[in-house]
Amino acid sequence: MIDALRTIGLDIGVSDGGQTITVNNPATPTTSAAQHDPHSLFIANSGTTIRFLTAALSAAGGRYKLHGVPRMHERPIGDLVDAIAPIIDGKIEAESANGCPPVVIDSAGWQAGEIQVGGSVSSQYLSGLMMAAPIGSAPAHSGPAQSGPARTTRIAVTGELVSRPYVDMTAKVIESFGGKVTTVTSGLAADQSIAFDIASSGNTDGYGYRGLDYAIEPDASAASYFWAAAAISGGSVTVTGLTHAAMQGDVGFVDVLKRMGCKVDEDDNGITVTGRPLRGVDIDMNAISDTVQTLAVVALFADGPTRVRGVAHNRFKETDRIGDLACELKKLGATVTEHEDGLTITPPVDGTKGLTGAVLETYHDHRMAMSLSLAGLRIAGVKIKNPSCTAKTYPEYFADLEKLIGRSHHWSREA
Numbered sequence: 001m002i003d004a005l006r007t008i009g010l011d012i013g014v015s016d017g018g019q020t021i022t023v024n025n026p027a028t029p030t031t032s033a034a035q036h037d038p039h040s041l042f043i044a045n046s047g048t049t050i051r052f053l054t055a056a057l058s059a060a061g062g063r064y065k066l067h068g069v070p071r072m073h074e075r076p077i078g079d080l081v082d083a084i085a086p087i088i089d090g091k092i093e094a095e096s097a098n099g100c101p102p103v104v105i106d107s108a109g110w111q112a113g114e115i116q117v118g119g120s121v122s123s124q125y126l127s128g129l130m131m132a133a134p135i136g137s138a139p140a141h142s143g144p145a146q147s148g149p150a151r152t153t154r155i156a157v158t159g160e161l162v163s164r165p166y167v168d169m170t171a172k173v174i175e176s177f178g179g180k181v182t183t184v185t186s187g188l189a190a191d192q193s194i195a196f197d198i199a200s201s202g203n204t205d206g207y208g209y210r211g212l213d214y215a216i217e218p219d220a221s222a223a224s225y226f227w228a229a230a231a232i233s234g235g236s237v238t239v240t241g242l243t244h245a246a247m248q249g250d251v252g253f254v255d256v257l258k259r260m261g262c263k264v265d266e267d268d269n270g271i272t273v274t275g276r277p278l279r280g281v282d283i284d285m286n287a288i289s290d291t292v293q294t295l296a297v298v299a300l301f302a303d304g305p306t307r308v309r310g311v312a313h314n315r316f317k318e319t320d321r322i323g324d325l326a327c328e329l330k331k332l333g334a335t336v337t338e339h340e341d342g343l344t345i346t347p348p349v350d351g352t353k354g355l356t357g358a359v360l361e362t363y364h365d366h367r368m369a370m371s372l373s374l375a376g377l378r379i380a381g382v383k384i385k386n387p388s389c390t391a392k393t394y395p396e397y398f399a400d401l402e403k404l405i406g407r408s409h410h411w412s413r414e415a
């Protein structure tokens with residue numbers, strides 16, 4: 001994301017060892033519909049980046065080609081492109097089969113009008129459009145520091161909306177930066193499940209938002225691995241800085257661990273999970289789908305099967321997080337049944353004794369590496385291939401895990 005934004009001319013400072021990011025709004029527009037060659041933006045395999053930028057850049061105007069690694073070109077973005085096409089002043093296209101990136105944009109901004117977007121594949125399409133709306137509807141969307149009334153943009157979701165907590169988080173962040181979000185649940189067309197009216201406050205520094213100092217919450221999806229470590233090992237782990245008051249839905253992972261038998265204690269500083277004998281659960285994880293892999297590994301150590309539902313969209317992530325996950329869990333000795341919307345993990349009849357070490361593939365997926373490594377807390381001989389793929393969200397993951405188990409950090413070259 002940072003590289004892409006720098007490519008289009010934004011001044012971005014990174015300090016405090018990556019903990020502070022400063023974004024300076026350019027004094028003059030860096031892009032325009034008149035520019036000759038499109039900006040070529042390499043997005044690797046970050047769905048969040050390509051989806052948020054597709055929306056924002058089409059709203060800001062200019063010419064762009066957003067592309068990535070081969071897997072990125074298999075991750076659907078057609079619902080987002082179809083949502084933008086009717087309102088773009090210009091052209092937007094997804095170039096790969098089945099509406100996948102590269103995405104080519106030639107835009108002079110958005111025209112007024114209601115936007116309709118499908119919500120069943122990813123919430124990132126809706127979040128991207130919501131964040132882009134104040135840009136697309138700013139009095140002069142191609143230039144900063146304009147004043148005057150901004151229009152309100154309605155974005156309606158057709159069909160199911162997955163990963164809902166991320167959308168609520170998007171709405172809160174937009175409001176923090178000066179936008180206004182109104183949730184609409186009545187008076188919608190029959191095929192619409194929800195809508196959001198988005199306006200900029202009018203009192204902004206440019207592009208529909210105002211700048212401010214903003215503290216980002218600790219990463220609840222990353223915290224899930226350490227709470228799971230407690231569940232698997234029978235130990236006790238406190239993650240500080242996260243409570244149920246956080247915006248992130250993934251804090252709800254501790255509630256799943258509680259249902260499985262863990263003790264969960266919360267105070268103002270954080271949440272402590274203490275492992276106890278675990279029982280399998282039947283659980284809908286639509287709202288917290290990034291923690292499915294974590295839960296699947298915990299499920300190996302439970303008494304009875306665990307059925308995960310509501311996450312058909314996990315097949316479109318960094319890798320197929322249902323099929324590829326099932327494949328790796330089977331190598332450890334579990335019986336795994338794939339369903340269209342999730343999976344059932346049945347541990348061996350003789351429990352942990354029936355589990356076995358294995359060399360596990362990670363499919364360039366940080367969450368596959370982080371979650372599968374937890375199996376090694378109870379099973380000897382678990383090896384994780386390409387562990388450095390955790391760099392996507394958590395470069396120090398293995399060092400922190402080793403700190404937790406009291407072992408000094410080293411990379412093994414054998415796997």
Ligand SMILES: O=C(O)C1=C[C@@H](OP(=O)(O)O)[C@@H](O)[C@H](O)C1
Pocket residue numbers: 048121122123124127162163166289290313
């Ligand atoms: O808005 C976001 O930052 C995200 C939304 C979710 O994606 P989906 O809506 O595609 O499930 C989540 O899984 C992803 O890791 C991050």
Ligand SMILES: C=C(OP(=O)(O)O)C(=O)O
Pocket residue numbers: 045046047048049221290317318367393
């Ligand atoms: C945000 C994630 O991935 P992506 O942006 O590629 O969907 C993730 O897995 O946490």
